[in-house]
Amino acid sequence: CTKKAKMAKDNTNGLAMCRVLLAELEAHQDAWPFLTPVNHKAVPGYRKVIKKPMDFSTIREKLANNQYLNLETFIIDVNLVFDNCEKFNEDDSEIGRAGHNMRRFFDERWTELLM
Numbered sequence: 001c002t003k004k005a006k007m008a009k010d011n012t013n014g015l016a017m018c019r020v021l022l023a024e025l026e027a028h029q030d031a032w033p034f035l036t037p038v039n040h041k042a043v044p045g046y047r048k049v050i051k052k053p054m055d056f057s058t059i060r061e062k063l064a065n066n067q068y069l070n071l072e073t074f075i076i077d078v079n080l081v082f083d084n085c086e087k088f089n090e091d092d093s094e095i096g097r098a099g100h101n102m103r104r105f106f107d108e109r110w111t112e113l114l115m
């Protein structure tokens with residue numbers, strides 16, 4: 001097959017992996033802080049502190065609208081969820097711990113799928 005066809009296949013495989021990974025993130029017991037956008041009207045300071053909000057439902061919407069070029073651009077958005085969480089929450093807090101647990105789970109899973 002041509003280089004272009006191989007690239008297309010890789011993207012298809014990459015996007016299939018995004019769907020598998022996102023479903024597993026959403027199903028994780030510690031996913032609850034990340035399932036929907038933070039309500040910045042209800043959380044003082046959030047909009048000021050977190051410049052690029054991201055959550056799993058927004059990632060799902062972007063995936064459905066074909067807004068991820070490949071697995072890499074998807075991983076950037078998932079990491080944004082966890083980086084925002086670390087910025088706004090103490091490590092020793094319910095949500096802080098959930099963020100660390102979810103990041104560890106995600107890192108282990110995508111590396112397993114890719115290796």
Ligand SMILES: CO[C@H](O)CCc1ccc(O)cc1
Nearest residue numbers: 033034038043085088089095
């Ligand atoms: C992913 O959750 C966000 O970091 C917001 C966390 C938060 C929301 C309300 C609070 O009273 C405290 C922290």
